[in-house]
Amino acid sequence: MKKNNDLYEVFLRSIRGVDHRHVGSLHADTPEQALTYARDCYTRRSEGVSIWVVKSCDITASQEQDAESFYDPMDDKPYRHASYYVLPDEVDNM
Amino acid sequence: MSESGQAIFDRRIESEQKVEPKDWMPADYRKNLIRQMSQHAHSEVIGMQPEGNWISRAPTLKRKMVLLAKVQDEGGHGLYLYSATETLNATRDEMNEALHSGKAKYASIFNYPALSWADVGAIGWLVDGAAIVNQISLQSTSYGPYSRAMIRICKEESFHQRQGYEMMIVLANGTKEQKAMAQDALNRIWWPSLMMFGPHDSDSAHSGRSMQWKIKRRTNDELRQSFVDQTVPQIEFLGLEMPDPEIKWNEERGHYDFGEIDWDEFKRVISGDGPCNRDRIRHHKKAHDDGQWVRDALVAYQTKKSAASAA
Amino acid sequence: MTNSTNTALFNYVLGLADDALILGQRTSEWCSRGPFLEEDIALSNLALDYIGRARMFYQYAAQIQGMGKTEDDLAYFRDEREFTNLVINELPNFDFAFSIVRQYLLDVHACLYLEQLSNSKDQRLSEIAAKAIKETRYHLKRSETWVLQLGQGTEESAKRMQDALDELWGYTPELFISSEAELALSGEEGEASIAVNRESLRHLWLERVTAHMLTSGLVIPEQNWQVVGGRNGDHSEHLGHLLSEMQILQRSYPGLEW
Numbered sequence: 143m144k145k146n147n148d149l150y151e152v153f154l155r156s157i158r159g160v161d162h163r164h165v166g167s168l169h170a171d172t173p174e175q176a177l178t179y180a181r182d183c184y185t186r187r188s189e190g191v192s193i194w195v196v197k198s199c200d201i202t203a204s205q206e207q208d209a210e211s212f213y214d215p216m217d218d219k220p221y222r223h224a225s226y227y228v229l230p231d232e233v234d235n236m
Numbered sequence: 237m238s239e240s241g242q243a244i245f246d247r248r249i250e251s252e253q254k255v256e257p258k259d260w261m262p263a264d265y266r267k268n269l270i271r272q273m274s275q276h277a278h279s280e281v282i283g284m285q286p287e288g289n290w291i292s293r294a295p296t297l298k299r300k301m302v303l304l305a306k307v308q309d310e311g312g313h314g315l316y317l318y319s320a321t322e323t324l325n326a327t328r329d330e331m332n333e334a335l336h337s338g339k340a341k342y343a344s345i346f347n348y349p350a351l352s353w354a355d356v357g358a359i360g361w362l363v364d365g366a367a368i369v370n371q372i373s374l375q376s377t378s379y380g381p382y383s384r385a386m387i388r389i390c391k392e393e394s395f396h397q398r399q400g401y402e403m404m405i406v407l408a409n410g411t412k413e414q415k416a417m418a419q420d421a422l423n424r425i426w427w428p429s430l431m432m433f434g435p436h437d438s439d440s441a442h443s444g445r446s447m448q449w450k451i452k453r454r455t456n457d458e459l460r461q462s463f464v465d466q467t468v469p470q471i472e473f474l475g476l477e478m479p480d481p482e483i484k485w486n487e488e489r490g491h492y493d494f495g496e497i498d499w500d501e502f503k504r505v506i507s508g509d510g511p512c513n514r515d516r517i518r519h520h521k522k523a524h525d526d527g528q529w530v531r532d533a534l535v536a537y538q539t540k541k542s543a544a545s546a547a
Numbered sequence: 548m549t550n551s552t553n554t555a556l557f558n559y560v561l562g563l564a565d566d567a568l569i570l571g572q573r574t575s576e577w578c579s580r581g582p583f584l585e586e587d588i589a590l591s592n593l594a595l596d597y598i599g600r601a602r603m604f605y606q607y608a609a610q611i612q613g614m615g616k617t618e619d620d621l622a623y624f625r626d627e628r629e630f631t632n633l634v635i636n637e638l639p640n641f642d643f644a645f646s647i648v649r650q651y652l653l654d655v656h657a658c659l660y661l662e663q664l665s666n667s668k669d670q671r672l673s674e675i676a677a678k679a680i681k682e683t684r685y686h687l688k689r690s691e692t693w694v695l696q697l698g699q700g701t702e703e704s705a706k707r708m709q710d711a712l713d714e715l716w717g718y719t720p721e722l723f724i725s726s727e728a729e730l731a732l733s734g735e736e737g738e739a740s741i742a743v744n745r746e747s748l749r750h751l752w753l754e755r756v757t758a759h760m761l762t763s764g765l766v767i768p769e770q771n772w773q774v775v776g777g778r779n780g781d782h783s784e785h786l787g788h789l790l791s792e793m794q795i796l797q798r799s800y801p802g803l804e805w
Contacts, residue, residue, distance in 0.1 A: 159254035159380050192256065211685035215596060218678075221302045222309075224394035227402040233473050236365065236397050236466075284579040291575050295796035295805040296619045297568075297602050301595055304575055308591035315584050353796055353805070406804055413800060519579070527582025529707065530643050533700025540699065 149198040150176040152183075154190035162194050173197075249450055254380035257323040265449055268442065269379055270324050271340075272451060274331045277317035278342035282335075282516050284310045286350035287359055295353060302399050303356060309396065313389045320381035336521050338508060343367075345428045347510030354407050354414075354421035360400015362422075362429040362467065368393055369463045370433065378450035401470065408474040419476050426479035430494075431502045433460040461491055468492050551731070556669070557611045558631070558728040559742055561621065562778055564604030565632035568622055569786070570653070571597030572793055573640060582643055589689070593650070596682040603675045623797035627787045628780040631726075635718035637777075637786040644707035647693045649715055654687035655755050656722050656748065663743040668734075672741065691759060698763030709765055716768045723749040726778040 147169050153162035165184050170176035176195040184190070204212055220226045229236070241260030248255060255261055288307045294300035318328055334340035345363055350356065371393070374386045407418040434440055434456040446452040454462075468483055482495035504510065574594035581587030605618035635653065640646045661683055664676035697704040725733065725745045734740035757767050774783070796805070 155256075158248075158256065159383065161384060192258075208685075211681045211683075211688075214678075215682045215685070218599065219305065219595070221298070221399075222305055222392075222395060224398050227395065227398035229398060229402060229405070230473070233401065233470050236401060236470075281579075281584065288579045291578055292572065292792050293795050295623075297598060297605070297622055299805055300575070301598050301602075304578060304591055304595055304598070307578055308588055308595075311579070311584060311588050311591070315588065318584070403805075410803060411800070414803065523580045523582070523587075526580070527586075527643065529701065529703050530582035530586075530697070533697050533704030536704075537696040537700045 147171045148176075150180070150195045151198050151201060152176075152180045153194040153196070154180075154184060155192035156190055158191055162192065165189070167198060170195075249378055252376075252378075252450075254383060255378055256380045264445070265451075266324055268446060268449065269382065269451060270321060270326045272442070272446065273317055273321040273324075273379075273382055274326060274334065275341050275343075277314045277321060277331065278335050278340055279346065280310045280314035280317060282342045282346045282520060283363075284314075285516055285519055286346055286348070286512075287356055289350050290353060290356050293353070294356075299403070306360065306396055306399065309392055313385075313392070316385040316388060317382075320379075320385040323381045332524060336517060336524070338517070341506065342516075343432055344502065344505040344510060345425075345432050346516060347505050347513045348424070348428050349512050351424075352417050352421060354404070354417040355425065357400045357403035357407060357418065358421035358425045360396050360398075361404055361470070362400075362425050363432070364393060364396040364400060365467060366429045366432045366463050368397060369459050369466070373453045373459065376450075376453050382451075404474055408476055415476075418474070422471065422476055423479045427497060427501075428505075430460055430464070430497055431505075433457070433463070435499070435502070464492050464494050553611060555728040555731040556741065557608055558726070559732055560604050560608040560611060560672070562631040562726060562728065564601050564608055564621065565630050566636050567597045567604060568601035569630070569632040569789065570636040571595075571601055572789060573636065573638075574646070574650075576640055577646065593686060593689075596679075596686070600675070600679050600682075603678075607671050607675070619797065623794045624801075627782055627790055630782065630786060630790065631778045631780060632782075632786075633718075633721050634774055634777040634781075634783055635715065635721065637783060637789060638715075638718070639785055641711070641714075642707060644697060644704070645711040645714065647690060647697065648708060648711040650686065651690035651694045651759075652715060652719060652756065653722075654683060654690045655759075656752055657683045658687055659748045659751055660743055660745075663748075666739070667741050667743075668739045669741045694759060694765070695763045698760070698765045705764060708763070712760070712765055713768045716770065717772045718774055720770070720773045721775040721777060722752070724775060724778075 148171070149167055150170055150173070151167050152165050154165050155162045168176065168179050168183055170179050173195060177193060180193045180195055185193070242262065245255065245259070245261055245265075248259075255265075284307045287303060287310075291300065291304050291307065294303050318331060321331065322328065331340065335342070345366075350359065368390065371386050371390050375383055375390060377383045377386065404418055404422075407414040409415075434443075437443060437455045437457045440456055443452065443455060447455065464483070468478075471478060480495045482493060484493050486493045505513070508514075571594050574590060574597060577587065577590040578594070579587065581590050601622070602618050605621045609616045609618060609621060635649060638645075638649070658680065661676045661680040665673050665680060667673040667676065694708065697708050699705070723745045725742075729742040729745065732740065732742035733744050760767055776782075
């Protein structure tokens with residue numbers, strides 16, 4: 143038998159129509175159990191209308207040491223933003 | 237007895253709540269969504285081609301980057317929409333097959349060729365302009381994943397129309413040749429842009445249901461009118477001639493009047509008989525077929541890897 | 548700065564600009580033609596990085612030249628004999644394997660090259676290199692993974708990768724030949740320099756490439772042919788077609804705003 147039960151990440155949809163957001167994690171033995179614990183641990187004040195649980199070990203995360211090559215090159219692309227294109231006042235409403 | 241799925245669904249639609257992937261929904265609602273959303277996704281992806289046709293020939297390095305980033309965005313928007321459609325249990329493969337077999341449609345505007353550099357400007361200005369009018373209204377569509385994809389897309393698209401129009405300003409204020417290029421692009425792209433909003437409300441096969449279900453939020457004719465109203469002053473500002481002699485301000489309606497669309501052409505192009513229909517599908521299918529060995533190799537590699545780690 | 552150093556620096560920067568532009572142009576051809584949508588989008592990012600890099604080098608070259616030219620003058624108004632990119636950059640995208648293997652060979656090289664260039668005595672070059680290397684580290688991660696997956700994928704993918712490697716191998720010696728400009732701008736051994744000594748990168752590059760190809764099930768070919776001369780304007784026949792397409796509007800309507 144393994145020593146610890148699995149860690150699960152919990153995502154809540156606070157109201158219908160918005161994305162699920164990460165709220166925290168918990169330990170459980172099965173996905174079903176994680177779901178019920180998530181309900182008991184994370185929605186005690188009606189914080190959610192829908193819950194997702196994902197095993198933490200199934201999440202692949204970007205690494206801090208990669209941040210330079212992941213994100214810095216995106217900083218110098220002003221042409222992806224509307225404000226880069228200067229239009230005269232008369233037609234500036236697009 | 238607990239409330240039926242239908243009753244809950246109806247109440248949600250009635251009270252402007254979103255429908256989410258795991259909710260019960262009528263089979264026709266699902267079908268209708270898959271049709272509209274996959275058509276929207278295909279339009280984004282096929283829409284990469286006409287403008288993509290000019291990436292290699294963009295006249296400055298700056299314009300080349302802007303255009304490439306823009307066409308890439310269209311692909312990105314296709315991706316958001318495919319993934320939103322996949323929440324309805326339609327697979328990417330099925331959608332691709334439907335596109336290749338002609339079963340799935342896409343915006344007919346992309347069946348027209350991009351013939352000059354000015355077309356790139358006019359497409360950004362008019363085609364993206366028309367798309368934005370439609371997409372802003374779709375941000376409040378009743379299906380949650382579709383609505384959220386639309387919100388993201390609208391935010392990212394803000395640069396598309398502006399870069400197109402800015403390019404048109406440069407051309408319209410350029411040499412005689414450049415101005416003629418801009419006028420020619422406006423004249424050719426104007427009508428197909430109006431067609432993007434689909435048939436008249438009275439002739440629209442899917443409109444009624446889609447409005448009732450709040451998949452669509454404004455009718456084809458309403459959206460088309462908004463587009464004309466916002467675009468006419470922009471044409472005037474460029475100092476170009478109106479592409480339709482019937483365009484005239486109607487004081488009483490508070491809107492611009494405009495001429496009748498050639499609906500025969502619309503039907504012909506939608507049903508496959510446009511200038512570029514075959515090219516567009518051939519291009520997409522070739523890329524897909526050429527990529528088959530790559531996708532196969534990825535699957536084979538993963539299979540080998542998991543076999544090795546299981547052993 | 549003496550006149551001859553100035554000319555050497557201009558030629559040096561121009562060569563780096565041409566390398567970046569020509570590969571960026573080739574890579575942009577993948578847009579809407581990728582093997583699946585996610586990769587299509589990623590390839591456009593790659594192309595954008597290269598075109599952005601080309602612009603920085605051209606702008607700097609124009610500044611060194613001091614004749615009031617723009618980046619576009621340099622990119623659009625020179626003929627194939629005046630372009631000095633290394634030949635490997637201009638070869639067409641014969642298939643996805645070819646583009647991936649080329650990218651991998653160049654990424655390993657660029658990582659080594661840019662690391663050294665970021666120590667250049669020339670401040671602007673060292674700034675550009677510091678920025679470009681961030682992109683290149685990411686490119687290398689991608690291309691390295693692709694080489695492994697396709698090398699070890701199916702029989703067909705392995706064959707395509709090996710064919711691409713065989714075809715490209717003869718174009719790699721040029722990566723390690725210093726041009727006249729580079730020699731003029733290189734210091735003595737151990738001394739700070741403006742340009743990178745290409746010869747010095749050969750050993751490390753070969754070691755890394757050989758190791759990864761071995762892991763990926765691919766065989767390093769015999770070096771029994773080579774094509775060099777891009778820096779002197781000796782190109783393949785492919786470059787002229789690329790340029791005539793790229794330059795068409797500027798050449799048809801010279802001197803206009805776009």
